[in-house]
Amino acid sequence: MKREKTNKTIDESNPLDSDIAQEVCELVNRNGYKKPDLIQLLQDITAEYNYLPEGGLRCVSERLGVPFAEVYSAATFYKAFSLEPRGKHIIQVCVGTACHVRGASRILEEIERRINIKAGETSGDLMFTLETVNCLGACALGPIIVIDGEYHGQMTSAKVSKLLERYTATKRVKARTVKSEMVAV
Numbered sequence: 001m002k003r004e005k006t007n008k009t010i011d012e013s014n015p016l017d018s019d020i021a022q023e024v025c026e027l028v029n030r031n032g033y034k035k036p037d038l039i040q041l042l043q044d045i046t047a048e049y050n051y052l053p054e055g056g057l058r059c060v061s062e063r064l065g066v067p068f069a070e071v072y073s074a075a076t077f078y079k080a081f082s083l084e085p086r087g088k089h090i091i092q093v094c095v096g097t098a099c100h101v102r103g104a105s106r107i108l109e110e111i112e113r114r115i116n117i118k119a120g121e122t123s124g125d126l127m128f129t130l131e132t133v134n135c136l137g138a139c140a141l142g143p144i145i146v147i148d149g150e151y152h153g154q155m156t157s158a159k160v161s162k163l164l165e166r167y168t169a170t171k172r173v174k175a176r177t178v179k180s181e182m183v184a185v
């Protein structure tokens with residue numbers, strides 16, 4: 001699914017973004033990507049950072065010899081790519097009708113309280129991104145949440161608390177920039 005392009009300014013002075021750009025450049029060089037590998041490279045960057053940092057896209061453009069506008073276009077075309085920083089763990093809470101009538105709102109509120117962010121947000125330490133979805137196709141198991149692609153059905157507030165402990169105990173990712181404003185050139 002195609003997303004709308006944003007038209008925001010770039011903060012060139014952000015040192016953290018520079019760090020990421022450097023890492024992405026190293027990734028590009030290390031694996032010898034060529035021009036036809038653009039999508040694969042964007043996938044590999046996403047696998048590493050969970051999003052496509054602006055500085056990294058500029059580096060991709062330079063190293064592959066692809067105009068930045070073309071790189072940006074590819075990065076915004078596929079829903080699998082995000083220009084916004086995303087957490088190490090992606091939590092999706094189904095708020096579809098079947099889950100809603102079984103208490104999805106309470107589950108969502110409990111998760112928001114536990115990880116201290118609202119739906120649609122990413123935590124400052126980039127541990128979690130919290131999203132809502134309208135149906136996960138497993139209505140009989142509702143209320144249901146998905147964490148990093150793993151389905152957890154018949155959730156209760158108590159189960160959520162226990163479940164999240166499993167993820168907060170994992171190694172934290174290096175804090176990276178929360179800035180991801182983009183502009184096409």
Ligand code: FES
Nearest residue numbers: 094096099136138
């Ligand atoms: S409404 Fe939640 S899985 Fe269908």
